[in-house]
Amino acid sequence: MNSTFESDNENLRYGEYVLGLLDADARAGVAREIEANGEAAAAVALWQRHLMPLASDIRAVTPPAHVWARIQRTLLLGRPEPKREPKGWWDNAVVWRWLGMGATAVAFALAVIVVRPLTHRAVVSQPSGLMVSTIAVGNGAAGWTATMDLDRKQILVVPASPEPLASGRDTELWLIPAGGKPIAVGVFKHDQPTALKLSDALLSRLGPTATLAVSVEPTGGSPTGQPTGPVIGQGAIRGV
């Protein structure tokens, strides 16, 4: 092991990170290093191995059953077959709630309702048509509604009852393919309708096995290309 003062200090910082002593910015800094630098990742992993056994001293507490139910619901697990006919989004109370929220949203919504009738259902393999996602927040309520227009290659994120956001933080939208890493869609205004472009790479991954997620990031979005802050909303994607 290199024992110069600098590398020692660096290594101690990783120990401090693992203990949980660093403030938000310093934490994000180490998180970036872990992503970018194999040596940093190995050093952090060693501290984790050293220190995590401390958790052995904490008494286990059985969590209430609804936690598991929520995990399953969020991940769409434990459902043999989707029995319900997918509802048209005009049946969705959330959509009507946000329709009242701004002329842009109304205009866009009317445009897509008029232009896209019911015929686009099998949109999985052939990227065309519309997909929607209700992004649920911590308490299970709809935080945002996202409408993906595959032909126009854009996604509209509209707040329903968004989580409040600390100043100096932005909300960032992510696409998470099944079993894959999150892919950044873009930073959006958490309390205003925002339209974002969908690249071809993103379009090809949209579908019912993927999910959307919203994380809290430093202003301007995640510096690492992966979520660095807490995930505050999640929603399955479905065709209309």
Next chain:
Amino acid sequence: MSVTSPAERDELNHLLVRTGQQDEKAFSTLYRKTSGQLFGVCLRMISDRGQAEEILQEAYVTVWRRAASFDAARASALTWLVTVVRNKAIDRLRQHREMTGGDALDFDAIVDESPTPAAGAEASQEYQRLQECMGELEPRQRTSVREAFFTGATYNELAARAKVPLGTMKSWIRRSLLQLRACLNA
């Protein structure tokens, strides 16, 4: 920790690997076997029960999505899981600073949450080693390390709770980390 024997550890590793292959049954068993321990960790860091439940939920959602990145050569499943849940909890604490105003830390009043004899008997080698090394630390420094780990407090918060200057707390922790590292790598 309730799960520590080598056989149980191997089983958890296996379950986490299977979870990474999107095996729902393995994920469900993994949850059943580890959620109590992880919820205990959440509650220790975030006393609000509702928020602790949210953290636990977020953590297992992440476990399902990221389990494929688990590398059994680098860490045990339990270490990986505790890391996931602690990171979630610490992020939440940093987001809501006001929650960690914290109680004053009375070093004389703090009772170590020492493991029960039953848990100690089957505790992992790593755990026993860490306990030995922790035992070599000066008591106030040991308490500071444990308090940091259990509560996710920042240096500032920890210094305020212990009623010592920030510089003192930093040097306590850093000295402890150096000592632990030397002891654990020996």
